[in-house]
Amino acid sequence: SQTIHQWPATLVQPVGSPLSLECTVEGTSNPNLYWYRQAAGRGLQLLFYSIGIDQISSEVPQNLSASRPQDRQFILSSKKLLLSDSGFYLCAWRWGMNTEAFFGQGTRLTVV
């Protein structure tokens, strides 16, 4: 069966510090991978998606970047965090174009 791992679960970082959130998927190959951000009490905002290694598409201009160095690894990064980067970050994967998304457990990021 497929599983998705996302870590860390919570993170408190000072403004201006770097960020690295990691997501890995097990039990499948060549998944489509996604990073979402969810503000408190709000919906899901798609940040990045990837259809393959080193193939990243950005949905919104922002202070964040994403990378996919391996088929089942997706990394969300920032060189310098802003207060507005605080939120709940979710990684997800889909197999194929017209299927459901499977989400990780999320990372609660608080920038102070």
Place this chain on the structure above:
Amino acid sequence: QQQVKQSPQSLIVQKGGISIINCAYENTAFDYFPWYQQFPGKGPALLIAIRPDVSEKKEGRFTISFNKSAKQFSLHIMDSQPGDSATYFCAASTPIGANNLFFGTGTRLTVIP
């Protein structure tokens, strides 16, 4: 532009009552309509999904009603329980493209004992 419009934003239901969440869309290319359930501090999880060749799908206490002509679909939770308290997202997907799954804005359901 919000591809899938969801209402209400929040909903309070008595235990044993029926919870109803509605979604609407315009894009006739959508052909897959999943619903996700999210508990606080957790990622969303697929609850139930429907394709437009059927008008209703039922899984336990959860039912999706789909009206293709009106471009609307809804989630009904029968005999709502406090454990159903969560945020619910509807979504819609087109057949092609990697960025083809569009979520509603979510409904926060609270079931009071």
